[in-house]
Amino acid sequence: MSTGLVVVQILNGLQFGVLLFLIAAGLTLVFGVMDFINLAHGVQYMLGAYLAVAFYALTGNFLVALVLALAAALVFGLLLEFLIFRHLYDRDHLEQVIATFGIIIFLNQAVKTVWGAAPLTLPIPEFFSGSIVLMPGLLYPVWRLVIIGSGLAIGLLLYILVGHTRVGMLVRAGATNARMVSALGVDIHRLFMIVFGFGTMLAAFAGAMIAPILSVEPGMGDSVLILAFVVIVIGGIGSMRGAFLAALLIGLVDTLGRSFAIDILRLVMPPSPARTVGPAIASMLIYVLMALVLYFRPSGLFPARGRG
């Protein structure tokens, strides 16, 4: 367990946390403002990755592919909103779950039908493809730093948007009491559409950014979706600040747990059981964390005001 390895894993944890934040941000907004459980958020992340791959194959330029993928994801998201989600806002959470689960099943299969079941890859953009020296003898891929940087930039943007603009004020008001906002004469449906479209684009952005270092395959959104829910529940539903901090926390805990669980267990038990127990404990860590947080703070760490 050298210092260099710890630094690398902390950076990896940050990168994973930032990715989770990009997905969780949209989820917590949609859930907080519209009281809508959108399980299909994970497949929108997957779609972002696939669209980036597809447009890259067409244009050969990552930046152009990214922009086109975001635009296409936005159009598709708004289409879904218009055709299906709009009719679900007044329904039970459970009905929302089943309908959006149906969309997951459909899209996972559709992606498999269109692009095949084999994982696809997207090359890292030339300009960012190398590694830089963090410390003497310690290299770190530039692209991961780009992901961390862009995630933090979007975090800042969201902070300004949600905290200091008129739309942001309405979003915060909506998270606290959507019906009251509507009664005050705000076109709540337009607000919903803006929030939903924005959330979709964030998820697609996350998918497109991670595509170069992850294999793009059907079902890649499912595990991330569960983690994003863990993030927004720990952070407190509807709270952007909570989602940000919880995402970084989960990213770090999960990454560091997976890297060092076996080494730490070896201090207290023989190597052979440590090797079998270690990975299980590492995978469980974030769920233990969530159970602990909910036990002591049943509404998460930063509950949006006005929610019980």
Add this chain to the structure above:
Amino acid sequence: MNRGLTASNTVSLPQDDRVGGLPAAIFLLLALVPFAAGFGPESYVLGLFTRVMVFAIAALALDFICGYGGLVSFGHAAFVGIGAYAVGILGAHGITDMLVSLPSALLASAIFAYLTGNVCLRTRSVYFIMITLAFGQMAYFIAGSLAPYGGDDGLTIRLRSTLFGFAILQNDRSFYYFVLLALLAAYLLFRAIVYSRFGRVFRGARENPTRMSTLGFDVFRFQRVGYVIAGAVGGLSGFLLANATQFVSPAFMSWQRSGELIIMILLGGLGTLHGAIIGAAAYLLIEEALGGITEQWKLIFGPLLVLIVLFARGGLLGLADKIRGRLGRA
């Protein structure tokens, strides 16, 4: 903003006439399946319907806590998995008698429900969903780390459970009736509970927990008892599932499984008990039928779920009511 999770579908009352007729018809049909199966591919049909009933038992338990108690558990598959692992682990040590393995399966799931219920039941609504998911995932990862019992790959069970050393479940047809009996027992148990004094408090806690505790009931303890019963019945389902597939693996406890159980009870109609049986049958039979038509069956199944939610509120039972209402007016 507190609407939702408790799902507003009505709970049918004892005096409702279809409560008697429809469940009786369901069980009669299930009892006749082996005879009809004799005309076709018998072991395939028996296997399919055995699977339907095994999942129906787990769905019944989930419908009890979810439809009547308002406790939406997203980790229900963990109970099924624990029951299945009890059979598998005992079997690996040469203990196959159900006098040992059945009580072990029930007890193991009940204890897991008791321990996790103490934590879960302190939270409400979506937080309850997520914390039950968390415990389900923990059980999933623990099962995956059981290296002596197959780890991630799972564990094959060589023999079905025996009774006093007799292999009474070895025959597919007698196993089918054993599962049917278990389903009937589970159904009658939950019906008795729902309409008992305990059940009224349990249902009252769904409608308005504050009022129930003001009336002097310790809501938390009532819910914990209900949660433990549902867990134990989930274990029963797991015991049967392990015997049906003669295999256990961590995949039995995956969150997708828990999600499927939720979809089953929604599909049938929440808070009706027999709706859970219909839902389990509908889900598994639709899956099987579409799978037979095309490899891309999920392209049809997904939109079907969306359409059911958009146009058939209250599940298949709700849809049946609506159609009956239309016909009645015409």
